[in-house]
Amino acid sequence: MTDSNSSTPREVQIVKRENCFKGFYQLDRLHLRHEQFAGGLGKEISRELFVRHDAVCALPYDPIRDEVVLIEQFRIGPVGKVENPWLIEVVAGLIDKQEVPEEVARREAEEEAGLVFTDLWPVTAYFPSPGGSNEFVYLYVGRCDSRGVGGLHGLEEEGEDIRVKVWPFAEALQALRDGKIINGSAIIALQWLALNRDEIRGKWT
Incomplete structure (x- = not known):
């Protein structure tokens, strides 16, 4: 029997790459062979790849008041799949070529919440949908002052219509438990903050 745990495959051979669509996003089709766990290259396969800019997401947190700031906006993806396509999220944006993630945050x-981050705490970086997209997400918790925050925000020229609300952390966590927050970056950030909140408050207060 082959030891499938002896090494991690590394080799990928791109046989052909073709562009299927190019607009704000891009769709490519790749024909490739990749190394197998059992050794050697597998047969040629084809995969469609959704090509996106990398993204930055940040959970605004006021450590003095133990409050988070969450935004709510319409999203096309959930239409027809859930009852309410207005999702509760963290602030987020795409990275332009000349930007670093912290600048985007x-x-x-x-732009989205009328907030100023005085500190940024890196949480993690991850692929949200690696089976079909090359998007890579940088996730942060941002230190902010939540006093007076709220209302409607967003850039009209980008079609943004964003409602901002301050949540006591306990209420946001309960909304997560109740299934009212179904956005991936918000779920990860709130769970991470639940695990690391004492440390964050100790260093930021």
Whole structure:
């Protein structure tokens, strides 16, 4: 029997790459062979790849008041799959070529919620849908002052219509438990904050 745990495959051979669609997003089809766990290259396969900019998501957190700031906006993906396609999320944006993730986090906090981050705590970085997309997400918790925060925000020229609300952390966590928060980055960030909240508050207060 072959030891499938002896090493991790590394080799990928791209036989052909073709563009199927190019708009704001891009769809490519790749024909490839990749190394197998049992050794050697497998047969040629084809996979469609949704090509996206990398993204930054940040959960605004006020450690003094133990409050988070969450936004609510319409999303096309959930239409027809859930009753309410207005999702509760963290602030987020795409990375332009000349930007670093921290700059995007600060810019989006201002545009989407009228917030200023005084500190950023890196949480993790991950692929949200690696089976079909190359998008890579940088996730942060951002230190903010939640006093007076709220209302409607977003850039009209980008079609944004965003409602901002301050949540006591316990209420946000309960909404997560109740299935009212179904956005991946918000779920990860709130769960991470639940595990690391004492440390965060100790360093940020």
